[in-house]
Amino acid sequence: MQVRGLLLLLALILLAATAEAGKNKKEKGKKDGSECEDWRWGPCVPNSKDCGLGYREGTCKDESKKLKCKIPCNWKKKFGADCKYKFESWGGCSAQTGVKTRSGILKKALYNAQCEEIVYVTKPCSSKIKSKSKGQSPPFPS
DSSP: OHHHHHHHHHHHHHHHHHHHHHHHHHHHHSOSOOOOOOOEEOOOEESSTTSEEEEEEEEETTEEEEEEEEEOTTOOOTTOTTEEEEEOOOOOOOTTTSEEEEEEEEEEEGGGOOOOSEEEEEEEOOOSOOOSOOSOOOOOOO
């Protein structure tokens, strides 16, 4: 009978410890205790130049915060790093302009960014001639 009591006491202690640990995790998960839910975030401003690590400022009523952010250095698009688009394939090369075009439809606007619904991008046509025969070696002279 004493063994049962000891096991029951151990089980209760373990249950209490687990519940306390779960409560601490929930408290750590809360950011800074802000009750505000209508945050307005500005664009990511790099610390130097036009890409890399930086910060974005947010305001909600009379509160303000700064969050760390990053603009990839290969992201030079006019529509910004907070607007994510789904792009179609590149169109054919225009003989008049020497560029090809494709469009992108807005997929996601991060931090309530003001994004255009459809964007168009262009790039110069490739001057390389791509061969259609892949994986074939040239014939050897006999």
